[in-house]
Amino acid sequence: MGNRPLDTLNDVLDMPVLVRLKGSREFRGTLQGYDIHMNLTLTDAEELVDGEAVRSIGTVIVRGDNVVYVSP
Amino acid sequence: MGNRPLDTLNDVLDMPVLVRLKGSREFRGTLQGYDIHMNLTLTDAEELVDGEAVRSIGTVIVRGDNVVYVSP
Amino acid sequence: MGNRPLDTLNDVLDMPVLVRLKGSREFRGTLQGYDIHMNLTLTDAEELVDGEAVRSIGTVIVRGDNVVYVSP
Amino acid sequence: MGNRPLDTLNDVLDMPVLVRLKGSREFRGTLQGYDIHMNLTLTDAEELVDGEAVRSIGTVIVRGDNVVYVSP
Amino acid sequence: MGNRPLDTLNDVLDMPVLVRLKGSREFRGTLQGYDIHMNLTLTDAEELVDGEAVRSIGTVIVRGDNVVYVSP
Amino acid sequence: MGNRPLDTLNDVLDMPVLVRLKGSREFRGTLQGYDIHMNLTLTDAEELVDGEAVRSIGTVIVRGDNVVYVSP
Amino acid sequence: MGNRPLDTLNDVLDMPVLVRLKGSREFRGTLQGYDIHMNLTLTDAEELVDGEAVRSIGTVIVRGDNVVYVSP
Numbered sequence: 400m401g402n403r404p405l406d407t408l409n410d411v412l413d414m415p416v417l418v419r420l421k422g423s424r425e426f427r428g429t430l431q432g433y434d435i436h437m438n439l440t441l442t443d444a445e446e447l448v449d450g451e452a453v454r455s456i457g458t459v460i461v462r463g464d465n466v467v468y469v470s471p
Numbered sequence: 472m473g474n475r476p477l478d479t480l481n482d483v484l485d486m487p488v489l490v491r492l493k494g495s496r497e498f499r500g501t502l503q504g505y506d507i508h509m510n511l512t513l514t515d516a517e518e519l520v521d522g523e524a525v526r527s528i529g530t531v532i533v534r535g536d537n538v539v540y541v542s543p
Numbered sequence: 544m545g546n547r548p549l550d551t552l553n554d555v556l557d558m559p560v561l562v563r564l565k566g567s568r569e570f571r572g573t574l575q576g577y578d579i580h581m582n583l584t585l586t587d588a589e590e591l592v593d594g595e596a597v598r599s600i601g602t603v604i605v606r607g608d609n610v611v612y613v614s615p
Numbered sequence: 616m617g618n619r620p621l622d623t624l625n626d627v628l629d630m631p632v633l634v635r636l637k638g639s640r641e642f643r644g645t646l647q648g649y650d651i652h653m654n655l656t657l658t659d660a661e662e663l664v665d666g667e668a669v670r671s672i673g674t675v676i677v678r679g680d681n682v683v684y685v686s687p
Numbered sequence: 688m689g690n691r692p693l694d695t696l697n698d699v700l701d702m703p704v705l706v707r708l709k710g711s712r713e714f715r716g717t718l719q720g721y722d723i724h725m726n727l728t729l730t731d732a733e734e735l736v737d738g739e740a741v742r743s744i745g746t747v748i749v750r751g752d753n754v755v756y757v758s759p
Numbered sequence: 760m761g762n763r764p765l766d767t768l769n770d771v772l773d774m775p776v777l778v779r780l781k782g783s784r785e786f787r788g789t790l791q792g793y794d795i796h797m798n799l800t801l802t803d804a805e806e807l808v809d810g811e812a813v814r815s816i817g818t819v820i821v822r823g824d825n826v827v828y829v830s831p
Numbered sequence: 832m833g834n835r836p837l838d839t840l841n842d843v844l845d846m847p848v849l850v851r852l853k854g855s856r857e858f859r860g861t862l863q864g865y866d867i868h869m870n871l872t873l874t875d876a877e878e879l880v881d882g883e884a885v886r887s888i889g890t891v892i893v894r895g896d897n898v899v900y901v902s903p
Contacts, residue, residue: 400841400864400865400866401841401844401845401862401863401864401865401872402863402864402872403864403865403866403870403872404864404865404866404870404871404872404892404893405866405870406864407863407864407872407890407892408892409472409473412473413473420539421897424539430473431473431474431479432472432473432474432475432476432478432479433472433473433475433476434472434475434476434477437870437894438475438476438477438509439476440473440474440475440476440479456542457542457543458479458542458543459540459541459542460476460479460480460540460541460542461476461539461540462509462535462538462539462540463894464536464896465493465539465540466894467852467856467893467894467897468891468892468893468894468897469891469892470888470889470890470891470892471889471890481544481545484545485545492611496611502545503545503546503551504544504545504546504547504548504550504551505544505545505547505548506544506547506548506549510547510548510549510581511548512545512546512547512548512551528614529614529615530551530614530615531612531613531614532548532551532552532612532613532614533548533611533612534581534607534610534611534612536608537565537611537612553616553617556617557617564683568683574617575617575618575623576616576617576618576619576620576622576623577616577617577619577620578616578619578620578621582619582620582621582653583620584617584618584619584620584623600686601686601687602623602686602687603684603685603686604620604623604624604684604685604686605620605683605684606653606679606682606683606684608680609637609683609684625688625689628689629689636755640755646689647689647690647695648688648689648690648691648692648694648695649688649689649691649692650688650691650692650693654691654692654693654725655692656689656690656691656692656695672758673758673759674695674758674759675756675757675758676692676695676696676756676757676758677692677755677756678725678751678754678755678756680752681709681755681756697760697761700761701761708827712827718761719761719762719767720760720761720762720763720764720766720767721760721761721763721764722760722763722764722765726763726764726765726797727764728761728762728763728764728767744830745830745831746767746830746831747828747829747830748764748767748768748828748829748830749764749827749828750797750823750826750827750828752824753781753827753828769832769833772833773833780899784899790833791833791834791839792832792833792834792835792836792838792839793832793833793835793836794832794835794836794837798835798836798837798869799836800833800834800835800836800839816902817902817903818839818902818903819900819901819902820836820839820840820900820901820902821836821899821900822869822895822898822899822900824896825853825899825900
């Protein structure tokens, strides 16, 4: 199965990631944790619209089923 | 897996949280409890539209599959 | 996990609740029962549109996946 | 858990029920059977639009994930 | 649980059925088989739009999650 | 359960099939493999719009939850 | 079951793939890994709109439920 996707997430713990959600919401933040559902905890997160930061949200727990992709 | 998302929820029990739901609904309230589906119990909750409180709802049990994110 | 959401439901058995469904449907009624899927049985239920009762429906079994939130 | 929703369905076997589906479809018929997914078998069923019968459909097996609510 | 829905399907094997899918697609055909997901095999199937046959499709395997209802 | 749907798929391995997906996408190709989720591998596949081939795509692995039906 | 879809993915590890997502998003990149949910890790990925590259995204972890198809 190569480098399994959750292993790749593990490799980027404590690093900045971009998280694209269903709809047009994106978050940028530091990946603090994840689980097998791809629920994610980000810290120092900001919400982006069209690639621009629209607000700071601090810590955020994203429910995995909203995630389209995560990019380190 | 770092700080798993449900552990982060556990850390903010009895603290105020913002809960974003699918669609445009948001709740602000005190996190009284949660489970593995991310079902949530909030107390002293108010519903927000465009970031403004539109009504007080007291205690509310949110079904987890509606949750986009929780932010302490 | 604090007061788990299903325990909160258990605490309000036989009490009046407001149930918000996906879409714009709401029910108000007495919570007679529930299960782990958040399927709900309400009695003396009425359906609301924009917060106003539009019809009496007596007993109603709601499939859990339609539930957004339950508020006692 | 009070009167669990599936027990309530069991209590109304062989009795007339109204079944509301996602979208705007409704069926009225006699509840012949159900299972844990809330798949339903109705007999002497008719399909309703805006509360009026638009066609007779006899026996119908409804897949549970389409069900919003069942009302005896 | 009365006559469980899948038992009702079993009773109509090799008989003509109408299958309503999500969206506006319908099939009419002979029910050759099914499984617990309500995946269905129809033979001599034709696709209907607004109740009229628009094309013959022969054998078709329908994935269960598309099914709204099956009517013998 | 008659000829179960997955058995029917097994019977048409290495044969041409039409695969209808949710939305308006269709593929025509040779069925190389499948699994219990109805994930499918097609070879010599072409994508169709309104029944006409719009591009050749060679081998394609379709995730099962997109499948509406498969027709040999 | 022929060449099962996940085996086909395994055969194209470290090779370029096109990944079509629900909505109109596509990625082209090198398949580094996958799992049973069809979560995917791509490297050297670029996002396409209408078949044209619109941005480079490097490494990307795609949540499987967004995948329509993967084509080597």
